[in-house]
Amino acid sequence: MLLEVEGLCVNYGHIEAIRDISFGVPEGTVTTLIGANGAGKTTTLKTVSGLRKVRAGTVRFDGKDITSLAPYERVKLGINQSPEGRRCFVGMTVRENLDMGAFVRKDRKTQAYRDDLDRVLTLFPRLQERINQPAGTLSGGEQQMVAMGRALMSRPRLLLLDEPSMGLAPKLIQQIFSIVTEINEQGTTVLLVEQNAAQALKRSDEAHILETGAIVRSGTGAELAGDEAVKAAYLGGDV
Template identity: 80%
Template sequence: MLLEVEGLCVNYGHIEAIRDISFGVQEGEIVCLIGANGAGKTTTLKTISGLRTVREGQVRFDGQDITNVPAYERVALRLSQSPEGRGVFVGMSVRENLDMGAYVRKDVKTPAYREDLDRVFDLFPRLKERERQIAGTMSGGEQQMLAIGRALMARPRLLLLDEPSMGLAPKLIQQIFSIIKEINEQGTTVLVVEQNAAQALKLADTAHILETGEIVRSGTGAELSGDDSVKAAYLGGDV
């Protein structure tokens, strides 16, 4: 198991944001967390990446307990995140943003680094076209591509994606999900938080449904997308 989350509890002050969450991510999988706003999806992802303090429970990555490991050290262990809202460095160029994604690497002047940069440009040709453009002047879809590309520059074994389709036009949503699948097929394990449940379940090997900080259902993407109660609650009655 590449990622193991066991009995995880996280508070915001006195408010219990997630409680007793347990799940795993096998190497090579795409795993999705779906649920309504406030269900605890983003908190779960932030806790895995080291941005939230654990009250109880454990996070293990490749067999190592990383529950109390700082976020920057988790990136060095090859766990990186594309955050909700993209979070690009708006005053920097596309290339500078991508270079920032590789800040923990020691091989920035080597062919391996250039290969990873070329991989990002192959996945997102628009970024290559706009390599010198200031990120803050780009469209929302372009910034989402940049946020994912920046996370990939850390050469992650596990890529965490928080709401990659948020605010995007339907045509671009299809493109982003297609690229996520391609990233996975190239060998990167993916854990994605997504409100677009229909698209997420089509993509997922395994999916978990969160409600008020707890996992209430788990299964394959196909199983959950075919379940009538899931359709009614999350898919508008249909996938």
């Protein structure tokens, strides 16, 4: 198991945001967390990446306890996050944003670094066209590509994706999810948080449903997509 979350509890002040959740992310898979707004999905990702402190429980990565590690130390180990809302550096160019994703790397002048940049630009050809534009001048879909590409530049073993389809047109949503599948097929394990449950479950090996900070249902993506109660609650009655 690449990522193991065990008995995790996280508070915002006196508010319990996550209540005793446990799940794993097998290496090589796409694992998805779905649920309504406020269910604890983003908090879970932030806790895995080290941006939220743990009240109780353990986070292990590749067998190592990382519960107390700083975020940048987790990036060095191979965890990186594409955050909700993209969070691009709007005054910097696309190339500079991508370079920022590799801040922990010491091989920026090597062929390996150029190969990784080429990989990102192959995944997102639009970014090659916009490579010298400030990120703030890009469309929402293009900024999402920058955010995902920036995270990939650290060579993560585990990529955390928080709402990659938020605010995008249907055609772009399809494109982004196809790229998520391609990233996974190239060897990167993905932990995905997504409101578009139908698209997410289609591409998920495993999935967990969160409600008010607790996991209430788990299964394969296909199992949850075919469950009548899940359809009614999250898929509009159909996939």
